[in-house]
Amino acid sequence: AQSVAQPEDQVNVAEGNPLTVKCTYSVSGNPYLFWYVQYPNRGLQFLLKYITGDNLVKGSYGFEAEFNKSQTSFHLKKPSALVSDSALYFCAVRDPLSGGYQKVTFGTGTKLQVIP
Amino acid sequence: GAVVSQHPSWVICKSGTSVKIECRSLDFQATTMFWYRQFPKQSLMLMATSNEGSKATYEQGVEKDKFLINHASLTLSTLTVTSAHPEDSSFYICSATSDRKNQPQHFGDGTRLSIL
Numbered sequence: 001a002q003s004v005a006q007p008e009d010q011v012n013v014a015e016g017n018p019l020t021v022k023c024t025y026s027v028s029g030n031p032y033l034f035w036y037v038q039y040p041n042r043g044l045q046f047l048l049k050y051i052t053g054d055n056l057v058k059g060s061y062g063f064e065a066e067f068n069k070s071q072t073s074f075h076l077k078k079p080s081a082l083v084s085d086s087a088l089y090f091c092a093v094r095d096p097l098s099g100g101y102q103k104v105t106f107g108t109g110t111k112l113q114v115i116p
Numbered sequence: 117g118a119v120v121s122q123h124p125s126w127v128i129c130k131s132g133t134s135v136k137i138e139c140r141s142l143d144f145q146a147t148t149m150f151w152y153r154q155f156p157k158q159s160l161m162l163m164a165t166s167n168e169g170s171k172a173t174y175e176q177g178v179e180k181d182k183f184l185i186n187h188a189s190l191t192l193s194t195l196t197v198t199s200a201h202p203e204d205s206s207f208y209i210c211s212a213t214s215d216r217k218n219q220p221q222h223f224g225d226g227t228r229l230s231i232l
Contacts, residue, residue, distance in 0.1 A: 108159045
C-alpha cells in the first residue's frame with residue numbers, strides 16, 4: 001500500500017521569503033514522488049518528480065524538492081516566494097511495485113498563501 | 117508538450133439528463149487515463165482508471181452504471197454521467213499518461229458540473 005501525507009492545510013509566507021511545503025510518504029519499495037500545483041478552477045500542473053538519482057530535484061517555476069529516504073519526506077521548496085505562487089499544492093506518490101496502471105496516491109493538498 | 121484538453125469546462129444541466137465529458141491527449145499517446153472528482157477544498161478522489169481498448173477499472177464505491185467511461189482510442193477518453201442528480205455536482209478532472217516508464221500524469225483543466 002502507498003500513502004502520502006501533507007501535514008499542513010495552509011502555509012503563509014511573505015513575498016521574497018523562502019517557502020517550504022511538507023510531504024511525507026509511505027511505500028513498500030522505492031518511491032516515485034511528484035509535486036503538482038493547482039490554480040482555482042483549473043486542473044493540476046506537473047512541477048517536478050523524483051524517480052532516482054540526485055536527492056535534490058529541480059522543477060518548474062523555480063521550485064525544487066529534496067528526497068530524504070531516512071525521513072521518508074519529499075518537501076517542496078523555493079528560495080524566494082512570489083505572490084503568483086499562491087495556489088494549492090499536491091504531493092503524490094507511486095509505488096513502482098504496486099502495478100495498477102501507474103496509479104498514484106495524492107495528498108490532501110496544502111494551500112500556499114504568499115503575502116505581498 | 118504533454119497537453120491534455122478537457123471539454124467542456126463548465127456544464128449546467130437539469131436533473132435527470134446525461135452529461136458527457138471528453139478528455140483528449142493532444143501531443144502524446146495516452147495508454148492510460150484517469151478520472152478524478154474533486155470536492156471543494158478537498159483532494160482528488162480517483163474514480164476510475166481506463167486503458168485504451170479495455171474496460172475501465174472503477175474504485176470502490178464508484179457506480180459503474182452511473183459513471184460510464186470509454187477509452188476508445190489512444191487520445192480520447194470520455195466520462196458520461198448518466199441520469200445526473202444534484203449530488204453529482206462537482207469538479208471532474210481527467211489525467212493521462214503514456215506507457216513510458218516513470219512519466220507523470222498530465223491533467224486537463226477540469227469540468228465544473230452543476231446539476232439543477
